[in-house]
Amino acid sequence: DGFANGTTINGLTSQATFTLSSVTSTGYVFDYSLTNTTSGGLDSRVSSFAFNVDPTITGATSTGAFSYTTLNSNYPNGIGTVDVCFKGGFSGSCAGNSGGVLTGDTGMGTMTLSFASAPSSITLSDFFDRYQSITGAGPVSSASGTGTITSSSSSGGTQVPEPGMIGILGLGLAGLGMVRTRRRQTGSLTAAA
Template sequence: MALIGLATATPAIAEPILLDSGSVGDSFTIDFDGFVNGGPSLDGLNSSLTLTLTAIENGIYTFDYSLTNTGAADDGITSRVSGFAFNTDPDIDAATSTGTYGYTNTDSNYPNGIGTVDVCFQAQSTGSCAGGGSGGVYDGATGTGTLSLSFGTAPASLTLDDFFVRYQSISGIDGVTSASGRQITSTSSSGGNDVPEPGMVLLFGMAVLAIAFGARGRGQAATKVRVAYA
């Protein structure tokens, strides 16, 4: 029972997004929480990013993006998502973007203890991934555009991982005016499912073991009965 309690308390872990030439047209959605300096998730800070791979040409991966601030202003907490970021494997040579998040930075530090990220996309040209200014999307709003990741030599496949967002202009949370968000789940339009929480996987395994032991116990009992009547 102690193991079950620990397992269910474990947060979901989103798997990396793996892309190749067969992924053009696929969409991927990443959901985020909000936190400060490695602390627990803060109620009222939530957002969601959808990336759609539209083309792979001449070593350039091009995506449409749509980022929604899913926080609800009616809970008394408001925020602005000023940017998003992720890591790539292999490393990109350069990145460009248009639309709401039309500015990019590479190999820049992300706040709240996250550290260096390969690339970030921002609503303001601030010179760092920490964000600033007044751009981005507020509660209930959505920002859209396109982004491109450039490589000197086109990789046969590309991995996107470690997704983050940046919250600013926060009100309604005592002592917090800015925060970051980490990916908590990811889904794919190409038939992928929500990444299960590790706790749920453990619970499933324990349930299978319980069924197996139960069946074994019933088998032993039946054997004893047959011996008794022999």
């Protein structure tokens, strides 16, 4: 939803999808996709999105439509401080930047959340986005939105193994294959004797 000065502005909407693509020794890497679904005679530009992270992140990077990041910044319209903000344009804060995604368009990219050491799990919460260049809403030209999670595979989902575990699994499977081949060779020699 979108709101400015405590008033909801019907029609300001967007949808974001975050897909965990890998876990590194110090971070979590996500593919993201954000679609500006503003409707009802309004047009807007989603210039940034933000959320909070538990445990505390030490850094963030991003590519694609929202390639600029800011940590521990104030989000507009009374939201307050957020842990990380991903922006379409360069600025020192989460408000008043350029770039982003226009009504009906989708912006995609990859974002990395860095930690002092990779935690076994993380929680993303308190999702927000920033609407700018709004037309069709009277005198309102910028607003913020509060997100809700509509589906999540965080509980009962498939855990992503650490990179070292994939190597160990590969060695184990190769070893099993060698043992099996050896047994077949021994069995065929015995049968021939």
